[in-house]
Amino acid sequence: MQPFDRRIAALESELRALRAYPREQLAGIILEVGFSCDCCGRCCTREYNDHVFVLEEDVDRLRGIGPDLLRPAPNPELCDQHGRCYVSGYALATTPAGDCVLLDGNRRCRRYADRPVICRIYPYMLHRETGADGRFDWRQVAGLGEHGGYHTTIPCDVADRLAEETIGYEIAFLEQTLGFYRAAETLFAAEGLRHVQKRRDELLRAHARGEPLEVLVYHRGGFEPEGGAAMRG
């Protein structure tokens, strides 16, 4: 069975919930938490983030800055019967140690003005997660209490802007993921492909041991090989 319908329905439901989330509520939480960044740089390393997923608008900007700043996001969602994997977007490339390639030796961002949207809003987020009681709840701050400072005074207009940017990022992320599944559904139907979960899992395990993996990356409505040449879909 293809995974598309159920996944698309779940993403659409999540998107509706996200759109209905009051911006003032998130701004209120931002004010209450009063987070301040101490510029430790840990969120730009593997210590905090396995990978930094970037939006399509970031991809276009980062490609203008230089080659080799991007790689396919890990854990491709789909794999066809021929062993080709499909992933919903790109992540920032990392050094062998797992640091973002744009992080300098003093733990500062080399392209701070051009950093992706996720780097601008971090640690704010708006994720719907299942609580201990099995009900949905929202998480608004990543690593709360584990980094930075708290209870600083944040101007209301700054909190409003952060809330707007955070919700905007989360909506764009879900829309991109939805676009990925819809494009994959169309491509798989047109080319007689089917998703094979077992094959995907085997290939990812082999890749973790160092074997190559063929990945097509979703970007701007179609799929491109790593590096972004010809599009399919």
Ligand code: SF4
């Ligand atoms: S782009 Fe800059 S801010 Fe973002 S993870 Fe890399 S070094 Fe950190």
Ligand code: SF4
């Ligand atoms: S957001 Fe947090 S982890 Fe990242 S540099 Fe600031 S304090 Fe450090």
